[in-house]
Amino acid sequence: MIRLTDVVKRFGDHAAVDGISLSIKRGTTCALIGPSGCGKSTLLRVMLGLLPADSGAVEFDGRSVAGDGRTLRKRVGYAIQSGGLFPHLTSRQNVMLPARAHGVDAESRTAELAGLVRLEPALLDRYPSELSGGQRQRVALMRALVLTPEALLLDEPLGALDPVVRSELQTELKALFATLGKTVVLVTHDLAEAAYLAPDDIVLLRDGTIAQRGPFAELREKPADAFVSGFVEAQSRRVAALVAS
Numbered sequence: 001m002i003r004l005t006d007v008v009k010r011f012g013d014h015a016a017v018d019g020i021s022l023s024i025k026r027g028t029t030c031a032l033i034g035p036s037g038c039g040k041s042t043l044l045r046v047m048l049g050l051l052p053a054d055s056g057a058v059e060f061d062g063r064s065v066a067g068d069g070r071t072l073r074k075r076v077g078y079a080i081q082s083g084g085l086f087p088h089l090t091s092r093q094n095v096m097l098p099a100r101a102h103g104v105d106a107e108s109r110t111a112e113l114a115g116l117v118r119l120e121p122a123l124l125d126r127y128p129s130e131l132s133g134g135q136r137q138r139v140a141l142m143r144a145l146v147l148t149p150e151a152l153l154l155d156e157p158l159g160a161l162d163p164v165v166r167s168e169l170q171t172e173l174k175a176l177f178a179t180l181g182k183t184v185v186l187v188t189h190d191l192a193e194a195a196y197l198a199p200d201d202i203v204l205l206r207d208g209t210i211a212q213r214g215p216f217a218e219l220r221e222k223p224a225d226a227f228v229s230g231f232v233e234a235q236s237r238r239v240a241a242l243v244a245s
Contacts (some may be wrong), residue, residue: 001024001025001026001061001150001151001185002023002047002060002151002183002185003024003026003041003057003058003061004020004021004023004047004056004057004058004061005021005048005056005057005059006019006020006021006056007019007020007021007043007046007050007054007056007057007058007196007216008021008053008054008055009011009039009042009043009046011055016039016042016208017039017043017046017053017087017208018039018208018209019045019056020056020208020210020220021056022142022168022203022210022213023041024185024201025183025185026150026183027183028183028184028200029177029183029184029185029186029197029198029200029201030184030185030186030198030201030202030203031185031187031188031194031197031198031201031202032044032185032186032188032203032205032229033082033161033187033188033189033191033194033202033204033205034188034206035189035191035203035206036189038205038206039186039207039208040187040189040205040244041155041217042208043205044153044185044187045155046154047060047065047153047185048065048072048073048076048078049065049066049072052066053066054240055239059071060075060076061075061146062153062231073098073219074098074102074104074147074149075147075149075150076149076150076151076152076153076154077143077147077149077151077152077153078144078152078154079137079141079143079144079152079153079154079155079157080140080154080155080156080157080184081141081155081156081157081158081159081160082093082133082136082137082160083128083136083137083139083140084094084206085128085139085143086128086138087127087128087129088127089127089128089213090125090126090127091123091124091125091126091128091131091139092110092124092133094125094128094140094141094143095110095113095139095142095146096110096146097143098143098146098147099146099147101177102147104147106146106147108163109141109146109148110124110146111148112195113142113145114142116142116144116145116176116179117145117172117176118138118172119138119139123135123139124139130232131164133160133165134161134165134169136216137157137169137198138156138167140157140166141176143151144213145180146150148163149182150182151182151183151184151185152180152182152183152184152185153172153184153185154185154186154187155187156187156188156189157173157186157241158173158188158193159188159189159206160172160225161226164240170193170196170197173197174196174197177197184198189209190235191216191231191232192235195216199215199217200216201213201214201215202214202215202216202219203217204228204231206227210229210235211224211225211228212225213227219232220232222234241242
């Protein structure tokens with residue numbers, strides 16, 4: 001469904017994405033992970049067309065992302081760390097914003113989405129500042145889902161939450177992915193989270209390139225090099241605790 005071929009994205013002399021080729025199949029969940037500055041968030045934005053690639057090809061369902069931004073926004077849901085909600089709009093207005101931008105009547109979908117992400121419907125009439133971090137993240141997921149997208153691109157969606165809320169939402173996200181059966185690309189810096197949400201497809205990035213791609217077990221048992229083994233070992237205890245839960 002999503003295919004990148006020799007994609008390069010530069011900022012000045014720095015290649016944040018340096019010749020990456022990557023294919024993500026429909027209905028699967030893929031985690032992009034790596035240390036800060038490795039290019040994972042930039043790569044996600046290039047996939048969505050928010051940042052144009054300097055060279056290479058980016059395709060969504062066989063069509064080039066370049067020049068097709070409006071159509072792509074309707075087919076792909078996008079959520080970022082802390083939700084990215086507009087503070088002057090109520091939660092309901094935030095959820096409905098993509099639908100209104102595309103001239104779609106999605107009022108009837110609000111209650112359905114609230115149930116899907118386990119948010120009390122009454123909270124939709126509150127402003128983001130009146131919600132907890134976990135509630136804001138649920139609203140952001142509702143907004144990403146309101147147009148019934150074919151794919152979800154999530155950039156550190158749980159990164160700013162405290163450990164208890166984060167663990168709760170990890171469990172709910174895993175169940176949500178299974179229920180929806182959509183293509184999901186998730187950016188995280190946390191290997192435990194990647195192993196839990198996308199155990200079969202983890203892409204470990206280093207300096208804008210792919211260091212290794214595969215199931216979590218393969219990264220752990222057959223690391224491609226010292227960087228991969230070091231990255232996995234540094235987080236191994238947290239991975240074991242979460243995967244066993």
